[in-house]
Amino acid sequence: MIISQLKPAVGTFVMLFVLFIFGCGEQPQVAEQPVQQENTMNDLxxxxxxxxxxxxxxxxxxxxxxxxxxxxxxxxxxxxxxxxxxxxxxxxxxxxxxxxxxxxxxxxxxxxxxxxxxxxxxxxxxxxxxxxxxxxxxDAVSPNVSEAEFDQALAELEQLLPGDGPLHQRMAEFTKQFEIPKDKLDAVFRAAIDESRERTKQFIELPEQESFTLEYVTDKVWSGYNWYKGNSFSLIQMNTDFPITIDRAIDLASHEGYPGHHVFNSLMEKHLVNANGWMEYSVYPLFSPMSLLAEGSANYGIDVAFPEKERIAFEKQVLFPLAGLDSSKVDLYYAVQAVRSKLSYIDNVVAKRYLDGQIDKATAQQMLMKYALSSEKKALQRIGFIEQNRAYVINYNLGQDIVRAYVEKLSEGNSQKRWQVFSQLLANPMTASMMK
Structure with a gap:
């Protein structure tokens, strides 16, 4: 029984007995014990x-x-x-x-x-x-973007893609000539991944054993996914529910692989978990601040690995021939894609209104068809993603903008320093507010 739990009279008797044993008037000498903190960072x-x-x-x-x-x-x-x-x-x-x-x-x-x-x-x-x-x-809130801003981008696309019928149909017809034939997908993706890996290795020291497996799947609400398994190994899956255009090869290779999710997870495991013993980084909860950095850096990493001119040159020289596509209209294609990128925040607007109950599913689908220039089926797939992942949609566009602003501010326009700042951010994760 603990002494402090005894009744006062019994406690007094015990104290007198202790004094008798050690000698009257003499106090027992007790060695001072260092004060230990109840919690350490590793315990927490x-x-x-x-x-x-x-x-x-x-x-x-x-x-x-x-x-x-x-x-x-x-x-x-x-x-x-x-x-x-x-x-x-x-x-x-x-x-x-x-x-x-x-x-x-x-x-x-x-x-x-x-x-x-x-x-x-x-x-x-x-x-x-x-x-x-x-x-x-x-740790972030998407900015309010009005339809007026989206309408301006649509007006620019009308100039680039004149003709009759809804703009999303003209967009579908235009992009069809840049679709990768299914029997060419694997060769094109592997060439894109190999190139993105070589470019990344020039600036980031990757673990020696790092590797991945590439699979093609269907019936998913996403276009690509990286399942990180640990020990610098990833399972990268590409969804083939819809035709994949040639530009998506580099997008997905960089986003899911190098210098995107595969590298991000590998660096965390190497530097934080294995080297430092910071076990909190051994688990990745999807719906958490870590995802804004993960998705934002994966999207921004595409531009880090493939500056625009270098990207177009590589696609013309390597990917277009592998896919058996005509590259004569590639400049127009990227002019269209540049304007189309101004519409990226429509996902956030639609998701917010739909999930907050301001619009119904049919209206959400119509908005995506008009402003994301999606087909009916593609718009429904995107709504499925919104229903499943909710506010997660902000991590792609807002995350990219936050990471871009942070890296480019510190790199001051120097491309080599940009890689350095970018890789340090991957190895030492920060949330959105920490990057301000």
Whole structure:
């Protein structure tokens, strides 16, 4: 029994007995013990990983990647219990006094934990607006873009693609001549991946054992996906539900592979998990601030690896011949793509209005057909993605813009320094607000 739990009279007797044994008036000498902090960053990181994995039992694709100890995986627990655990964890993280060298790690872990708590509340059925969700999960809110801005871009496309019929149909007819034949897909994709890998290796030291497997799948709401398995290995899947145009080869090769998701995860594993022992980076919860950096850097990384002139030259010389396509209209094609990029935020606008209940599914489909220039089926696929992933859509365009602004500000227009800043960001992740 612990002495402090005894009644006062008994406690007094015990104290007198101790004094008698050690000699009257003499106090026993007790060695001073160093004061130990109840929580360390590594302790908190382990609790965070276990909490995140436990939440993953309640959502099929919340855990995008995990390569930590298998023993940390637990049985399914009630969400109410996980919420209490997460709240205590966040309180301990915020109470921890850290040095300047650990501040970035501490702040990132704090924001990731906050996103886990928010996601638990969503799983419990609490309702939030689109902007509240994007702020809590991804540390950012998409800017308001009006239809007037989109209409201006459409007017530019009307000049580039004159003719009769709806613009999205003319766009479909124009891009059809740039579709990669299915029997040429693998050769074109592998050539694009090989080139993006070689370009990345010139500036980023990749792990020696890094590798990937490429698969072609159907019936997905996304066009490509990187399933990172750990030990610098990825499974990269390409969705062939719809025809794939020649420009998407480099887009997907860079975004999913080099210097995109495959490199991002490999560098985190190499530098943070293996070298530093920061186990919080061994788990990747999809709906978290990490995704804004992951998707934003993967999109921006396309331009880092393939500056416009170099990209067009490589496609003309290598990819077009491999695909058996005529490259005579490539300049017009990229002029169209440049204007079309001004419409990228339509995803965010449609998702926000649809999920906030301002428009119905039919209206959302019509908006995507008009402003994203999608076919009926492609628009429905995109709505499926929005329904499944909700505010995640902001990570592609807003994430790209945030990463671009951060890297280009620090690199000051120097292409080699741009690679340096970019690779440092991949190896030392930051959330959106940290990049401001």
């Amino acid at each position: 990181a382990e609790r965070y990983v276990k909490l995140t994995l436990a939440v993953g039992h309640h959502h099929d694709y919340y855990i995008d990647a995990y390569y930590g100890p298998q023993a940390w995986k637990s049985e399914k627990q009630p969400l109410a219990n996980l919420l209490l655990e997460g709240q205590q964890l966040l309180a301990n993280i915020e109470a921890l006094d850290v040095s300047n060298t650990e501040k970035l790690r501490h702040d990132f872990l704090s924001m990731q934990t906050e996103s886990v708590l928010f996601f638990i509340k969503q799983l419990q059925g609490e309702q939030f607006s689109f902007d509240e969700e994007s702020q809590a999960l991804y």
